[in-house]
Amino acid sequence: MRALILAETRNGGIAPAVLNTVTAAAALADEVHVVVASADGKAAAQAASQVTGVHKVLVAEAPHYAHALAENLAALVVELATDYDYILAPADTYGKNILPRAAALLDVALIADICDIASADTFVRPIYAGNALATVQSSDTTKLLTVRATAFEAAAGEGGSAEILSIEAMPEFPGSRFVSEEFTRSERPELTAARIVVSGGRGLRSKEEFAQLDGLADCLNAAIGASRAAVDAGFVPNDYQVGQTGKIVAPDLYIAIGISGAIQHLAGMIDSKVIVAINKDEEAPIFEVADYGIVGDLFKILPELEAALDKLEQ
Template identity: 65%
Template structure:
């Protein structure tokens, strides 16, 4: 299925030169566009008349980026955070500790966008015509099995204003219920560190960090997370960071605005109960 979808996307990219325009590959749930795509659209609006293909910096699109670039025979640029001109971009390197300015002279530019670096585009007030793209011919190497939709009342992780994340300090996947209860009171999304994901506590799509999702919410609560550099790279742009850890020397406290040195199994339930009373 992925190859067929990718083929249709590549057909769209191949028409860029004809229209001298920008193609944004949008992630959606059939009826709603993913929040990170709205940030990508903002980046697209700053490109002027250049021929470009923009991809949001999500797990799926990170897999798509090199394939699109290879089909177009161009060099891709990943995870840009600023656009200086239609051919000059800024991206992070060394886990976000340094900035690199890149100039691209390709006729068609293909790059992914870090959603947290751009404001979300408005979802109303504009209009555009639509054209149905022809379906790609079956490639004969894949078979449709089934489709499972997961629905949640919690906001999507990369677009949430409040994020509660857990680490290996939670000790098990069952203990993540403490975070789910707290998140429900804060109308927050729930994330996790790579250590928690690697331990099998939660699925991979909850991972926040350099190799996971990049978030920049108004409030980020890190529970039982030590603060490895890979995790900090994915959440350090949060407006306010609260850390809960029993180890006073945990690196997470170096970036936190507020720190609580205590047992998370006592503090988190107390916070949840206090919020329920309000």
């Protein structure tokens, strides 16, 4: 069996979720290939070739691969598909944008967001914001999957020595053009990869008050997340959102501050190892899933928490 992973290039390397996808692919196939499509993919290909478990890296370079437009990358996936039994990508906004288009062009199903592998053709995926798990069996000869990164261990980013092979780019799709991008810059760990996440909700009341989470996040070297309510209220940009339609996280420690715990938020963090909730409403649903809870005024508790952490540090 052969598997191909479509890898997003990021900061001259590959996106961290590719490592988790390699683990899923290795459970299905004895030969795992990675394809990197980029304007300049050499560094990313080099990074991919060092991942333990990767056997071959294909690099397609073309100016029109610079911004990963789905139209261009789906065409490349379709071109390569005949050689593979499985084609995978992380279930992030990159994979979700590209693989379904490729699946339709191949006339096969896409199995989205798999969180477990039951057998070579049977997969488990969350539905209803994670309130149910569907086990589905595919009858397609080429199986296309997006992988929930938090459900699979990350493969080691070094130790591998895969062969790197240049392949031809496909022609550019004429109807779509990249204009610009605006990335939120942060010195903090990436939300989906952080060991500790501090997340704020509507209880933070305003953009200025939400910024009070910075101190706590600094103490813990944590990423900062937010509930949909906090994003909708404009406290933080959309890419902070944890939940069914935002990011899925599963850190060692998730601290939910001023978050009530709507179903769609829980869907994004329920697999965290330890959950802490701080909320003034003792009936808040977040307490039903929290390992540790404090009922009280978060604006009073936050500085106390920082002080207690400083003390621990000493």
